[in-house]
Amino acid sequence: MSNEVVLSVKNLSVVFHTPDGDVAAVSNVSFDLHSGETLGIVGESGSGKSVTASSIMRLNNSITATTTGSILISGVDILTADESEVRRIRGSEVAMIFQDPLSALNPYYTVGKQIAEAYLVHHPQVSKTDARAVTLEMLKKVGIPNPEKRIDEFPHQFSGGMRQRIVIAIALINNPKVLIADEPTTALDVTVQAQILDLMKDLQAEFNMAIVLITHDLGVIAEAAKEVLVMYGGRVVEQSTVDALFSEPTHPYAWGLLGAVNSLSSSGRGALATIAGSPPSLIALPRGCSFNPRCTFASEICRSEVPVLRTVGTQGSVAACHLPDNEILTIGREVASR
Ligand SMILES: Nc1ncnc2c1ncn2[C@@H]1O[C@H](COP(=O)(O)OP(=O)(O)OP(=O)(O)O)[C@@H](O)[C@H]1O
Ligand code: SF4
Ligand SMILES: [Mg+2]
The missing domain is CATH 3.40.50.300 (P-loop containing nucleotide triphosphate hydrolases)
Incomplete structure (x- = not known):
């Protein structure tokens, strides 16, 4: 490489x-x-x-x-x-994981929506269905168990370590x-x-x-x-x-x-x-x-x-x-x- x-x-x-x-x-x-x-x-x-x-x-x-x-x-x-x-x-x-991981996530949106939105900003031509598929793939990569179910959950339903994995997923979704x-x-x-x-x-x-x-x-x-x-x-x-x-x-x-x-x-x-x-x-x-x-x-x-x-x-x-x-x-x- x-x-x-x-x-x-x-x-x-x-x-x-x-x-x-x-x-x-x-x-x-x-x-x-x-x-x-x-x-x-x-x-x-x-x-x-x-x-x-x-x-x-x-x-x-x-x-x-x-x-x-x-x-x-x-x-x-x-x-x-x-x-x-x-x-x-x-x-x-270049993407950043901020010092305060909790404030990086919006409590009112599912984690799936937040990751997909970060992707769509840089891929506006992609459909929501395809963005969801990319999101699911990323949730697997960052080690979220049972991602098909958890993609539709909210930040407060995750532990601190799992939330940090979500923050990493958002940062990496566009392959910086x-x-x-x-x-x-x-x-x-x-x-x-x-x-x-x-x-x-x-x-x-x-x-x-x-x-x-x-x-x-x-x-x-x-x-x-x-x-x-x-x-x-x-x-x-x-x-x-x-x-x-x-x-x-x-x-x-x-x-x-x-x-x-x-x-x-x-x-x-x-x-x-x-x-x-x-x-x-x-x-x-x-x-x-x-x-x-x-x-x-x-x-x-x-x-x-x-x-x-x-x-x-x-x-x-x-x-x-x-x-x-x-x-x-x-x-x-x-x-x-x-
Ligand atoms: N917007 C700002 N206006 C004025 N001073 C600021 C601003 N942001 C940071 N500073 C000052 O700049 C200095 C460096 O801050 P910085 O946040 O980079 O420290 P740090 O090394 O990240 O510390 P920590 O380990 O506490 O996170 C500090 O004295 C801080 O008060
Ligand atoms: S104060 Fe200490 S660290 Fe600074 S130049 Fe002198 S010896 Fe080096
Ligand atoms: Mg600091």
Whole structure:
């Protein structure tokens, strides 16, 4: 199967204009995503994960937010494309599972109608009977038992895990090249979470789909992603393969996350535990490295100069930190081996 770049984000920045001042929600984020691959985005609450995701769908309000950079989806820049082109791309080229799966479903319509409608938007020439047949096929693919009966049921008649399968069915009904999944398993218990991640993997293989998987759970990243962006205060502070993140992490913030994971490993869960201090205000980011107020390794330069991303170590990782390479590698490997 081809392994083309299906999503290319370059220097994405999003500023929200609020009565309290400008909020730099996302600053200079860049990445490429190939078909069939999963990129994880991890970071604390407020680090800019969902805003990055909604920019890819061009959902930021253009009056209250300024979005700059470029987001190429199959060669088209979604940030400058005209509205009809964006409507075509949304759903058919790139689809999104939103952070709150319950609000994604309309309680007044059967799940079958909601899936079929998502299909008909992009296939207006298809009859309702044929759309129903496509819907039934998709319900089988996402593992809904007894789909012939359940197609005519309402969202409240499904469990949380089954509802999430319906949300996935809506997202995939038009066979998008890119799926953006914003915390797709957070509301689910651990067993169901594993089933949903398995389902996403199976469907990814079947459709050769690229996935952007947003989570605050490093366990989910380890399970499901190949590459990972670690975000802090709206910026990418480390970008690496998942293997590299767990064997040779290259940013002090990532060390904090991994320390938290290691201390939780006996319970088998990798949720981000606390790192001392709180996330930065995006209206007034700290000068220099925005992690400096919480970083044990901060020195003078960290309080004045923003570190740029550079390659560190032997595995192609890039990190934004002023520490010398040898120090990063020694400490990173030590953290990983704990
Ligand atoms: N419409 C908006 N207007 C103003 N500020 C916003 C808006 N949407 C998001 N923000 C701010 O942008 C920042 C990033 O938000 P975002 O939702 O991307 O965080 P997140 O990483 O997804 O966090 P979480 O893990 O809680 O979902 C936050 O400080 C948030 O308050
Ligand atoms: S640049 Fe300085 S403050 Fe920022 S993570 Fe590196 S050592 Fe810590
Ligand atoms: Mg979010």
